[in-house]
Amino acid sequence: MILEKFKFNGKNLEDGPSWGMTDISMGTMRFRWNETNENRNAFLKKLCGSDKFPAAVELIHSKTVYDIESADETIGLQGDGIITRNKNIVPVVTVADCMPIYVFDTKCGTFGTLHSGWKGTGIVGKAVGIIIEEYGSRPEDICVAIGPHIGDCCYNVTEERAHYFIDNFCHDCVSKISEDNYSLSLTKANLAVLIKCGIPEDNIKIMDECTCCHKENGEFKFGSFRRQTLNLPSDMPLEERLTKFTVQAAFVKW
Ligand SMILES: [Zn+2]
Incomplete structure (x- = not known):
């Protein structure tokens, strides 16, 4: 599992919360309101102990x-990010x-924790905006970490999507x-959002191990939608495809 501190003014912020993400060895953390995932429940129970409580949403990009x-407060809700000031809450999203x-x-x-796929890119600007407007904070007070x-080594997109990113980020x-084949860096797109918000680079921590191809000791370290669904039969229904890869839990915890 990954467990890290935020970076503030270029240094690790030891007296702040930690952020983390499970890896492939911990099994799938898939989450739907109408499903029970015992593996996930056991992990969150251990993570939260007796005094903290996980808060989740069903992701919709x-x-x-x-x-x-x-x-x-989030029970039954759909969305892609949870923020709070309550230290007893552990905001959790899933990613693959x-x-x-x-x-x-x-x-x-x-x-808080946010899920940012290609469609949701910009959600971090939304979260930062809420913090600044609701609580009067300044961009230089805010730390952001990218897990x-x-x-871009593995993320190929069409020309149409490439242009969407050029136009918006x-x-x-x-x-x-090559023709109709572009590589996309979600890191660079999100850095553009953060710079626009005024977040100093010294407050941004980036972990850019690729979930699709990064290996440790010869084994893939993370679950990956792209890698793990690549060789499935093309006629497999989407709902079934969505159960065939290892979903990670991402969280922030005091
Ligand atoms: Zn890669």
Whole structure:
């Protein structure tokens, strides 16, 4: 499992919350409100202990962020981000190639976890906006961490999607490989969002181990939608495909 501290003014922020993500060895953390995942429940119980409570949402690739005060506020809800000032809450999202983004405001204490796939890119701007507007924080008070996700080494997109990213984020987040085949860097697109928000680079930590191809001791370290569904029969229904890869849990915890 990955467990890290935020970076603030270029240094590890030891007296802040930690952010983390499970890996492939811990099994799937898939989450739906109408399903029971014993593996996930056991992991979260151990992570949270007796005094903390996980808060989750069912992901929909949106830019919807909930700012909550108690863990049960998100029950039954769909969205892609949870922020809170309550240290007893552990905001959890799931990822498998999509980018987990973690935020912590050193001034007002708001922290949270976001799920940012290609469609949701920009959700971090939404979360930062809420923190600044609701709590009067300044961009330089806010730390952001980007967790492991699919890197530009493995993320190929069409020309149409490449142009969407050039138009909405930055030029250098895509590069042309061949006709209608571009590589996309979600890291660069999100850095463009963060710079626009005014977050100092010294407050941004990036872990860019690629979930699709990164190996440790010869074994893939992370579950990956792209890698693990590549060789499935093309006529397999989507709902079944969605059960065939290892989903990671991403969280921030005091
Ligand atoms: Zn890769």
